[in-house]
Amino acid sequence: MADTAAKSLGRVLARQGILIAFVIFMLGFALWNPRFIAVDNVFGVVRSSAILGIMALGVTFVVIGGNLDLSVGSMLSFSAIVVLDLHENPAFGPALAIPAMFAMTLCLGAINGYLIGYLRLNSLIVTLGMLSAIHGLTLTYSGGQNMDIANQGATWFGVFGRGSALGIPIPVLLFAGLAALLGILLARTPFGRKVYAVGGNGTAATFSGIPRARVVFLTYLISAFCVATAGLIQASRTMGAQNTVGQGMELEVLAAVILGGASLLGGSGTVFKTVIGVLILGFIQNGLLLAGLQFYVQFVVTWIIIILAVWLDIATKRGKLWSPIA
């Protein structure tokens, strides 16, 4: 009896390997520097992870649906620049700038979704192309200039990035809220089930009467929506943006999603695990910074952690540490 209980505990632990790694990691850093788990710092990390995290939520849908989205970084730059520009435009102002920016970003997501979902083009290449094209679009839009809010005192726009409610920073609330919402969408609704089915076996999904193209299309819209939200926070937090704010984030986002245990082949992963993946990356960055290590040590550590985490994950699944490839 005790034996089976221990076994099933073991199985649960094995499945939550990433969570355990996270806890151990936090404990280690906390022992090293108690400031690490000070409430301020934890909030600080979660807040600064919020942008990456919200993007990762959207990309989780895309990846579970069996595709990639490398365009989120340039899309973030785009949405931040656009919302700031419209904010400064007297015809818009903050109240109109935000919905207009969301609409424009969703259009970009729709292009991704159309090309990949309906035309069935390869997602890696399409989103790579979009990465470049959206960057060009952003530069054209901004004329290469930074966008800044001139009169920061006179706008309520800062609330998304700087405000807080009940003592919790708004970006953290948005991250948590979106994570909960999207988590439920993915885990509990028919749409979520369809995303798993399409990513797990697109052909079988089609044979089961699931509108594969539409599902893929929607995952890209969700991704774009998340990017727009992240862009809003980004713009609001810094009250200004460069054309390159999001550059390189696509791979960080992907790393977080993978670290959370989503398979690049599609069909597996959860929102909760992605959140853990995001937090691990955020706390590594913060912990190493607090430890006074150079930023590049963080690169090396991230490398090792990603590979170990994914390795352990698949090793528990196949029941063997070493791969059976001859």
Place this chain on the structure above:
Amino acid sequence: AQSVTIGITQNNVGVDSYQTTYEQAFIAAAEQNPDVEVVVLDAGGDVARQIAQIQDLVQQQVDAMIIWPTNGQAVIPAVRQAHQAGIPVIVTNSNIAEEGFDFVRSFSGPDNVTQGARAAEIMCDRFKAQGIEDEARVVQITGQPGYTTAIERASGFEERLPEVCPNVTLVESQPGNWNREEAQRVMEAFLVKYDDIDGVYSGDDNMGVGALNAALAAGRAADITFVGATNFAVGYDAMERGEYWGSIYQSPVDDAEAALQTALDVLAGEDVPFLNYFDTPKITQENMTEFDRPVF
């Protein structure tokens, strides 16, 4: 005069407003002069692409070439090729390494080492005014690792600070990659880590404002002296609000016009000084009214 063609290969247009404004100013200045045609290229921050562009310009046999190096050393052999092809080369904004000086007619741009030094002086003067010059603790947020401008500004600052304020400690440096968001994140960590920060030096105002934002959010901005470089409009505005202390005034328009003029002077056979710095004065809350708000 006979019409001349001048080629320029820039570092990375669009990465920030400075470089974009530079490009616009350069093209505008060239259009003013009916005898000048320009070929404007952008290396996108990639050395390999810049070297290719230099080679292309050599092949097109432009009359003179202006280079904004992505890497002050790697372009030297390509510059030599231009030199050997008889094309005068002018380096702009950030200089190439000394080995290349033989192949270059002139450098036109700001003196980044001096800028770093001046920033140290601004900071020190402020501490003295506050009477904390013997205990102040400073953190530094540097530009993109590996870029000449970032390196020179940091070294200028780090060398000059102990000379003027020997008892001020520079506790830590981290790069902010010319990126406001990253600078903000770095500053947040600094604020958690150090209870006592009296000054922040940032490699440019863009990052400086990121650091300021972090301090404002933590409610500690009033205790900190923020000094930056390359006064951006955001920095200027923050100074006006009294949140940001000082910076170095550097105009991309001056930068671009100086480069073009230097090239024209060289082509006209004039005697041009090798180091052709344009002035980049200190700007602080105290003297800011003497300067126009930057356009970028």
Place this chain on the structure above:
Amino acid sequence: MTDQKPALRLEGIVKTFPGVRALDGVSFSVMPGEVHALMGENGAGKSTLMKVLGGIYQPDEGRIFIAERETVMRGPLEAKARGVMFIHQELSLAEELSVAENIYLGELPRKSFGRVDWATLYARTDAILQKLKVGFNARTRVGELSIANQQMVEIARALTVDAKAVIFDEPTASLTDAEKVVLFDVIADLKAHGVGIIYISHRMEEIFRITDRISVLRDGQYRGTLETAATNEEEITRMMIGRDLDLGRNVAPTKPGPVALRVEGLSCGRLFNDVTFELREGEVLGFYGLVGAGRTEIAETLFGLRTPSAGRIFLKGEEVTLSSPIEAIARGISLVPESRKEQGLVLGMNCKDNITLPQVDDMTAGPFVSDGAEISIYDQYRDRLSIKSPSWRTQVGNLSGGNQQKIVIGKWLSMRPEVLIVDEPTRGIDVGSKSEIHNLLRDLAAQGFAVIVISSEMPEVLHVSDRILAMYQGRIMREFTAAEVTEDSLIQAISGLTGDAA
């Protein structure tokens, strides 16, 4: 024969996978010049045993002897070097490479600097292909071949080395009769040269036609060996599934109701042409033909997966256009597809989620999926189809083939379709499960479903159908009723030999 040394002998082989003891102390041997059948239910461990023999898996315990010399085979290449050739159950080919490269995969003849010796390669390959009397040559790209011809390429591998033993794991699953004859000739030839042959198949008529002895596995355990000549289907079946099987002939014909589906002059490019038929409620309509006759394509067209180039479809008298499975499903059509792994199942999802996939939109309480509703559907079809699965949580990929197939069938039955199309419903399925599925199809018709059964196995079509349509090269050659059909006339019809079809 008994005084000879066995070509191959296995002793006490044990192999476990996480949670499964796939082989539990299996011992068995094959004599030179013997065709030895290996039989057992789906998941009994046949393929696993053969993979151990072929060096693909390492046994946890047990010993392997080749010509009575103990051998350890660390990899497939080593097995090949010791004279054990393995023809796999699943097609195992690289489509972009040529036939020759595929046949000699892993041991391309070399010249200096690791260069491929093309001349030798093509010469050897052509020699083998000649023996197999196939219509393609060594340089053909494998991707261009039909499934049956690809299977022949797989079989050609058996002839590349001087084998002591050759393993055929369900080689006939997608062969036409003509190719089967060639295969059996090849086997006879190998046998004459003293090669020991292990032959795995679920098809009794083949077993009785070519094998000398039969060994049976059940739940990973060795159950014994029978002389083919001295046994019968019942005995083998009893050994395999541990009980008697009721293999009764077609249940009494049901009373057909009104026309559920009518197809008029349906064509789709070169795939099929001018197909016209009627399907009534309470009727099972069989489609019989050779592989490539176009039956699957008709089913796919009726399911909205292909655009017909001509023709009309009527459901309950109303003309419909079906441009996607969504529409087909909405109109009460269900398709149990040909390939359960590719088309039928999301292997990484659990049993319950797979079964309810087409109707997940209806499985809701408020906006959320209701586990309760789903589990009750799962439970219902688990009982009805006697699906053997530890729980609804089990990933479908971990079930045995037969149970996977039942999940697919359950998935479409739970849609309560008006027209149910099943394509090769029992491919690779053991006798026990097969008869369960046949009974089920008959039951469905009795309940008033209209059922189309597509199959390449004659006994199956004969067993379940009320009427049979014989297809040849995309055309319906002839229609038979259950009463009039004979094996001979059916074979003639699907071979295009019917003088009286027109």
Place this chain on the structure above:
Amino acid sequence: MNNPTLKNLARNGAIWGFIALQLVFFELAGRYWSLSDSAFMDLDSMLLLLKQSAPIGIIAIGMTVVMINGNIDLSVGAIYALAGIVMLDSLGWPFMAAMGDAAIPLAWLFALLTGCLLGLINGLIVWKTGVDAFIVTLGAMLGYRGLVFVYNGEQPTYNLNWAMVDIAEADILGLQVPALVLLGVALIVWLVMTRTVHGRNAYAIGDNREAAVNAGIRVGPHITINFVLIGFLAALSAVVFYSGSGSVNPNDGMLFELWAITAVVLGGTKLAGGKGSIIGTLGGVIAIQLLRRGLNHIGADSETVNLVIGTILIAVLFLDRQLNRKGAEELRL
């Protein structure tokens, strides 16, 4: 019968058709819009183009092999930078400095060994742990880049050796050394992929890994060798480039992986593996370089360049898909 052959030709020739189209377009457009009056298509500028294609081109050839294998390598940019650093830094080691110019080949060797070693690490991880190559090399992209910085902080690594520069700038029949290396590598790898057992096995593994395992091909070592190969080629690319430039910035080579992959895909290699050609990749590399150059030639600004390159990438993919369609009879999935 005629139709498929024609399509096949169109498919394999697509990239070259695209190149021809670009040449004509830029030549004509250049006449009317360009400020420079130099021709776009003359021999010298084409030779230069080949030289300029070398850094990405050499890497893309390695990437083709890895992608035919069904893998991918995202760490090539970092390997490139690290190999460059080792090469330049080693020239300054006391015993090397003492050797004078004789140290140059040794420095090259060190760089190439570095590339092989880093490739080997990737390969062994992929082989032994079974983690997907995309993830392994995504991690390595970060990790190796970290090592680049560890080596010399944020400073560029610098060693301008004029003898080395002269070798890099030497030319034979107008072809400069980088171009020769690119062509040589392309030729050798092409021969390997089409003529040797290793090459044919590479296709088999990418096409159907399980079949390859079952046929007794030692897939793990094979994959590892190809990772070593791409590591070697990334380092070779660094040797060629940094010999002629003498300074490595720690950010160098970023995004190289994406450009290399782009070139490979443009050249017709399937992302899923099993299909692809070295010649096609060479075409892809040239097409991209030509596009950049052409856009500069007609005076397009940097925003347009980004926009156009992105759009063209998607357009080529779309075209390729149209050409590969099976027609109306296809199953709608």
